[in-house]
Amino acid sequence: MNRAITPDSLMPYIGTVLLIAAGSFFFPQILTFDYLTQQLQIAAFLGLLATGATIVILLGHIDLSVPWVLTGAAILSTAFVGSGDPLLTALAVPAALAFGALIGIVNGIGVAILRIPSMVWTLAINSILLGLAVLNTGGFNPKGESSALMVSMAAGRLFGLPMSFLIWMAVCVGIMLFLTKTPFGRYLRSIGYNEKATFLSGVSTPSVVFVAFALAGMCSAMGGVLLAGYANQAYQSMGDPFLLPTIAAVVIGGTSILGGRGGLFGTVGGALFITLLTSILSVMQIGDAWRSIVFGAIILAMLLFQTLRKGARA
Template sequence: MSTQIRKPFDLVVAVPFAATLVLILVGSVFYPQMLGLDYLSQQLQIAAFLGVIAMGATIVILLGHIDLSVPWVLGGAALISTTLAGTGDPTLTMLAIPAALGFGALIGCLNAVGVVILRIPSMVWTLAMNSILLGSSVLYTGGFNPKGEASGLMSFVATGRVLGVPMAFVLWMGVALVLALVLHRTGFGRYLSAIGYNEKATYLSGVSTPSVLFAAFAIAGVCSALGGVLLAGYANQAYQSMGDPYLLPTIAAVVIGGTSILGGSGGLVGTIGGVFFITLLNSVLSVMQISEAWRNITFGLIILVMLLIQTLRRKEG
């Protein structure tokens, strides 16, 4: 059974980093500021928002599943955190971030209930959850942008600097490091790829596959919620559909990084490279004044091409 969490220096993992470097060099010909420290620092900050979400998405995709509830887990977490922080009550403000992360973990567990217990395909169940969260948000806000604001801590984490490095990037790397240790140093990491390759065989070998799936979806939910907290801190508010632009880029970043969307192989280092590439590509497309519609088409095509390549590799293997 050829399951694996990819090693940090796997050739497949190096591809998105190399592509990012090429994108910077080519883009700088038309936009010289791309080589400036200010521009690169800004891109690290923006990449962190997508990167935190993509860390959780990688965990779920390693299982051979997918989480399409990202947009409104993100949006719901932003709504909860800004609502609590906007009350002005010190106690509620202090609970803003933990409550948002708890919300993400709860939705992650509900996603696992549908996938593990009810045996509904993750694509269908999580899409339905996303729709339910969307409707709940509209009912709560009346369809208007919610009131509230980010706390000082939320704003600092999203926009602050530590020795000139964006705090959001530091947080992203911290999350990546913790999850990498979990994947490479614990049985949980080995079970993820094993389940993604063959869930039934892994279960018959004595692994509690339901527990692994529940933990994976909970982690993904927390990461999406953390992304929402960061975005709310960056914008100093929550707003309708703030998570919608992150679904396709998140999946694209994971598959570009070499994680098989069919499950069984991949890793976080490649996803980091994928996030860098997607962030820079989005920036270049914006500079070129490419519309949001064409950007979505681009991300969709990237996902389809990578899925085709991975399918062919799996058949050859």
């Protein structure tokens, strides 16, 4: 159950290699170092969101507040920088992460304490954050700018690799160690399998839910910080296009949408696969509508595959 590498988690990596091989026949530039590193940079934005989503889905829940946690963190961080105050500029990234953690805890309260289905609660929180942002900006793009640190985090390079990709990998490694080296990871999966039995065994399940949603919120906020650094600004609804690909990356990576089974290794592959697929579809001039259809079909196919495998094992 706790193995990082499973047949399901290897599937997106195989798919990524096949996409590169097939795409190179039509677009040879796919095999260039510049193109591949650019895809790693873009994959980091989606990957951070999918990393947080994986933690919540392992619980057997789902977080639909990702778009506006991302957007809210981007607006907050750029507003801090745009104030011109050196202290606020220095606090821009920590404030965005604290914002993400706070929204995550609010989500945890709704799910663990009020016992409201996570899909309903997090969707409502997403709507509230949208409304607050519109009230704050009057419906216009928010004022502010990205700091040099945010730009460097999003677009910088280290040893030839994108800084955003290295940040994503560092976050993944840190969370993987947290899940494997502490009881939290075991409790997380146990709740995904059977929350009532886990609670009766003496585990403080609300605490686990709080931490899981807080980590997810911080991952979404970090994604917002990087996107703001990449665009050098925040803008309305910048997180909206990421919700479906985020869930798709997690499901493609082998994490069961019902909870209890999966991990971050597969999610990394899922994010790489989705990013490369999106890029190839874009090069082929496939419209956004068809991309959404492809993502939805992939999610349904993986859900069907997981259901059939579960039935076969039973």
